[in-house]
Amino acid sequence: MKKVLDLVISPEEAFNETLFQQVVTKQSGLSDSGGLIIRPIRRSIDARGRKVRVNVTVEVYAAANPPPLISSERDYPNVRDKDQLLIVGAGPAGMFAALRAIELGVKPVILERGKDVRSRRRDLAALNKQHFVDPDSNYCFGEGGAGTYSDGKLYTRSKKRGDIRRIMEILVAHGAKEEILVDAHPHIGTNKLPMLVENLRKRILDSGGEIHFNTKVTDFILENGSISGVSTREGEQLRGMGVILATGHSARDIYRLLDRRQVLIAAKPFALGVRIEHDQNLIDRIQYHCPVERGEYLPPAAYSLVQQTVLDGKKRGVFSFCMCPGGFIVPSATSPGEIVVNGMSPSRRDGKFANSGIVVAVELEDLKAYRQYGPLAAMYFQQEIEQAACRAGGNTQTAPAQRMVDFVRHKSSSQLLKTSYQPGIKSIDMHEILPEFIGKRLAMAFPLMGQKMKGYYTNEAQLIGVESRTSSPVRIPRDRETFEHPQINRLYPCGEGAGYAGGIVSAAMDGERCVEKLIGRYKGKLA
Template structure:
């Protein structure tokens, strides 16, 4: 018989298959000799007590071996002679997974990406890191794989009601992602591995009959009455299709402006802004794993992560995109701004831990920008903070910074602690630059979080500004059933940029779902 069981093992035994078999036999009440095979289905840590435990879900073969389980694959049928053509604007997770699903359903995707392929894109990160110069269509946000390619590749999601999360993981593994993402409770790929994964996905799209065009920026829409029939590129090419999936991500502000100019219905939505907070990773390890003074993390334990959240005066204050063993990176898309984000490699072995620390911004909080910017007031709010960060940093991509204790006390830091942020930081009064409502809520939140993680607001904690691209301040509306724009037929808003996702997996799920809607 085949059984599925849950076990809790000490950390030291958690990687030992013989220990799995012995524990499985004991739980099932059978001699160990009858356990002919075990297979890991899920792996998670329980670090609530000093003695860290590992929770395992195992498939167990009793009196018979487990059937061979082939590695995940991806394939698509041959396209029909005259397939439906779908123009997909954006080559991030939403766009790429939409393209793969189109091919599975017999439709031909034409993926248009303003940035470069992942290999060429790497070279364009050097100027922003070393000279502080942003290449505005090829950076940490724009290019093959989207912003997710260089932001750790965290795959944990609560979006399980949006579609088959497991299938998203399987497709990633089929294209070179580590097998462990299928079993880890909080999987991630790492920014050093993701470029090869997205290149392999592009290869699958091309081999199955789709198209992917880089350095192809969309600057206009082809609209006939109430129908969108295609797009116009910066080179002047008109690309028509039976449908247009708009999967441009949350930083393609020119697309929002174009939609507004064309009188396409848009909506304001909540988003969040704040800072990146950085600590020494050994401090986070010590707090989360209950280590004694000078005790090092066990070699089987990953760099510790954390999540903090509260609600203050009807606005959420929370950590966002936490990167254990990671780096803070410049995520600006224009040269008059400074934006920070986080990333980490597969090994997560940087001596620093960083996270976004952000406060919810409701549409009414941006009303002061409405007179000039209308429906795009949230984008203007973001931009004002980013320009202020540039000015406070003093040049290039140097970020304004402040020790947490000084931020709480309302004083400029005399100096800043070491940081993973390559362009560096400059002491600045973040408490004066950010809106008062953000500052007061963040101060209160930091004090609360310091009670949960002792030392969280300590002398080595650094704030760098600003984290503004948590999500889009704009939603492009769509019908609940058809997923088509309610007024402009043929337009299918998709992913984070349209306001329907919040990370790699949820964007991928939305891309698949929208492709299915187009096919329907």
């Protein structure tokens, strides 16, 4: 027998396992003499009222053998001797494309410019401590992609793009906690993701797929309007039935290669701004309406803000992006001479600070001065601001920073606050770095955001810049139905780097869909 209950309970009742079992047993009306099995299937925190409540949907079984929480083991056949396809990039899109190819009986060959997930750590340490940027191994490039060392949020609104539950179950099967199947805003944590990525790699290799690290694609083999393979930095040529291009939103060399080879691409709107860092305790007190601390049962509070601004008669949104409770700000540049910041959180989200990107939409109409770059206009705009931030910081990874109220009042910050950003910060007037239309809109938005979240607008918070890699500044077009590039047969642009995803889950779903389309059309027909 099964009952499904929708409960509204206190944080203590929701997160204290003993109390939770007691509440559910009582509400179910079932006797626990035979040993009830209680399984939460959905959980979310409602902090809108003065009293924080937790909404929980739970299944209660009065039988000894409930159905499994995740589907039975998927069939990953050995594809070592099967026809192969090429996947450029070992981020979520690339790895999930590879797993799906194996399920469909095709051998995936992944080419990754960076290192395996463990080896990346040494390069990240050098980036944080010695300010050394390795263009092929950093927070963006390497096994697992940008998400591996940049938080691990699994929330997506892209429900029409594929089966979210399927992606979550695959993650659980490879080491993620079952809580990600329950929580409204699931999160793995940057400290847990490397192990999960290693397990995904093992699955691909054990099934006969290939993964080549330190293998940078430098050219495409184009013949008669079709791509038959790629060339690598070492001069090797690899061929397959098609190419999944899943390079992530920061692979500028790939965008330049596409442009040079006259493969159709287009400039794409994105967003740019800063990271805001507050004390996490302040955000907890604002969001949970608590006078001192949130208590032991509530997780560190998050927030989401959107503020419309009007400048020169044009309405434009200013919004929070990739909010990290209890997290860290990290240097995410992919080339020397740039400053890029991003946020991440460990699984427990127990850091002292909360940080979030606060960014402004950049439209193509803002890029008139970059027209000479054609489809790469937005990319060069983005890069120019990152380089200006680096110069302002002293041509190291020291990031420019300014207190929030000082920024709004155009006042220099004589003293900065403590920060989680390990390479260090330097007091700079951020208006000197940011384009005027971005700086002015941020200055307009912060006081208004403070009206929505009382206490948010404060000089006890600071801006650290620049937050510029919110999404790809280039779109690689593809047919809406076939997902194939409209000009180059067998080329399947995929994930964030092509402009079709915005995070781990949406990228993974896009990788699966692209490989299904490619195999459906070309399996058994090598290029």
